[in-house]
Amino acid sequence: MSKNTGLNAIEMQYLRLSLGLTTEQVASITSTTHQDVLAWEAGETDTPVPVQKKLLDIDDIIEMQVLNTTDGIEELFKKEPKRRLAFVVYPTQAVYTQYNPEFLSTLPLTELYSTAAWRIKKECKLVLEVDVSLVALDAEAYKAYRADNGMSESRESRAKWAATQLV
Known part of the structure; x- marks a missing residue:
């Protein structure tokens, strides 16, 4: 991930787990797809800042x-x-x-x-x-x-x- 975005892949995964959510639920809350969430947590793509902000909020x-x-x-x-x-x-x-x-x-x-x-x-x-x-x-x-x-x-x-x- 770039230096400006904040959370890396493992941090995104642990944030999701600490909230007690499945990847499908994160996708639903953030208006994204299950595949997007899997890609963020695998480090294949950067997690959009608005998504990070929503989950951190x-x-x-x-x-x-x-x-x-x-x-x-x-x-x-x-x-x-x-x-x-x-x-x-x-x-x-x-x-x-x-x-x-x-x-x-x-x-x-x-x-x-x-x-x-x-x-x-x-x-x-x-x-x-x-x-x-x-x-x-x-x-x-x-x-x-x-x-x-x-x-x-x-x-x-x-x-x-x-x-x-x-x-």
Whole structure:
């Protein structure tokens, strides 16, 4: 790669892997082809700078979510100490889209949200000594929980449902 582009082939591959994406998903997110992604990762062609920027921006968004979430958890624990938390992750893109329309512009794939949750889990364990469990959303069980408890749909309701799954 030329000196101006930034990431070399192996760095592009590891960035993709650190985001938890397949080459097909990278192609979809960056409006390129699967063959383009394979060529970048093999060092056969340079990765366009806008593609690098898009993937690095997604990585930065995830890192900001990790930072903001762990800061929020740390503040919460100053008031009410806990050592276990549950985070909802979404089993399919359709379920993710249904429950998180606000994230679609920044994290367009379920896998990216799940990557953020995984990084938050690791950060909470290392820095805050808090155990975080990732709980796959079971939409029917969640709806029943909301109905039984007179709750509306919200991120807080999903968090409360997830906490019940730790028992």
